[in-house]
Amino acid sequence: MNNLEIATLGAGCFWCTEACFIPVKGIKSVVSGYSGGKIKNPTYREVCSGLTGHAEVIQVTFDPTIISYTEVLEIFWNTHDPTTLNKQGADEGTQYRSVIYYHSNEQKKIAEDYKMQLNQSDVYKNPIVTEISPITVFYPAENYHQNYFELNPNQGYCAYVIRPKVEKFRKQFEAKLNV
Numbered sequence: 326m327n328n329l330e331i332a333t334l335g336a337g338c339f340w341c342t343e344a345c346f347i348p349v350k351g352i353k354s355v356v357s358g359y360s361g362g363k364i365k366n367p368t369y370r371e372v373c374s375g376l377t378g379h380a381e382v383i384q385v386t387f388d389p390t391i392i393s394y395t396e397v398l399e400i401f402w403n404t405h406d407p408t409t410l411n412k413q414g415a416d417e418g419t420q421y422r423s424v425i426y427y428h429s430n431e432q433k434k435i436a437e438d439y440k441m442q443l444n445q446s447d448v449y450k451n452p453i454v455t456e457i458s459p460i461t462v463f464y465p466a467e468n469y470h471q472n473y474f475e476l477n478p479n480q481g482y483c484a485y486v487i488r489p490k491v492e493k494f495r496k497q498f499e500a501k502l503n504v
Contacts, residue, residue, distance in 0.1 A: 329353060330389050332397045333360055333426035333460050335380035336405035337413025341487050342383045344474035345404045345494045348502045351391030356384045357466040357473070360426055361458065369467055375418040382426065384463050392501070394432055398439050400501070401425070404494055407443075408451040414486065423453075426460040433457065 336342045339357040346355045359367050362379030372379045387397060405413050407423045427433040436457045444453055465471075474487045495502065 328389065329386050330394065331428050332385045332387065332394060332401075332432070333382050333428070333463055334385065334397075334401050335360070335382040335422055335424035335426075336401055336407075337381070337421045337423075338416050338482075338486075339381040339383055339466065339470065340473040340483070341413075341490055342381075342401075342404065343472070344487050344491050345400060346383060346385055347472070347475070348495075349392060349400065349498070350501055350503050351388045352385055353388060354386045356463075357470045358382055358384060359464045359466060360384075360460065360462065361424060361456075366464055369470065372420050373418075375420055377420075379420060379464075380422050380424050381420050381466075382424065382463070384465075394435055395439065396501070398425070398436060400494075400498060402439070402443060402453075402455075403497060404490065406449075407453045407455045408449045410454045423455040425455060425457045426463075427457065428460050433459070 343355050343357050346352055359372050359379035360382045362377040364377040367377045367379050371377050411419050411422050413421050425436045427436055440453050474483050477483050
């Protein structure tokens with residue numbers, strides 16, 4: 326278990342991103358939180374104001390012998406629109422930006438190379454705007470944000486935004502899911 330790695334990713338609402346990563350083989354934990362801003366120990370309300378500089382992110386602990394960092398990024402880039410600046414669906418603001426906070430020079434290189442390949446392949450009509458920056462600090466979100474979709478499946482946002490996204494994800498990445 327000492328060979329686990331960490332990835333910190335922002336792809337819009339952390340409830341949506343977390344819900345996609347939790348069932349993946351090799352993912353040991355997913356924690357919703359905040360990163361990239363100037364305020365220490367921010368609250369959800371403060372981050373939602375868009376004034377803290379923080380993005381809603383997830384911190385994924387994974388076993389690289391089961392799922393590689395490249396595969397983690399594959400899921401990341403396929404479960405949000407990395408071409409929209411500070412916006413995912415109806416969620417707007419810098420707190421919803423597409424971002425990869427790398428934990429090593431190797432992660433930085435893999436992320437930058439993957440982004441370049443995607444831009445060159447014309448998978449997306451528009452250029453990818455995903456920020457790739459070093460991790461500075463990660464603040465876990467309040468407890469009620471953790472595993473939000475699983476615990477609140479009938480809440481409006483969960484039923485109408487997250488569930489369709491998760492269903493699409495499960496079809497696309499069926500082979501990578503825990504049974």
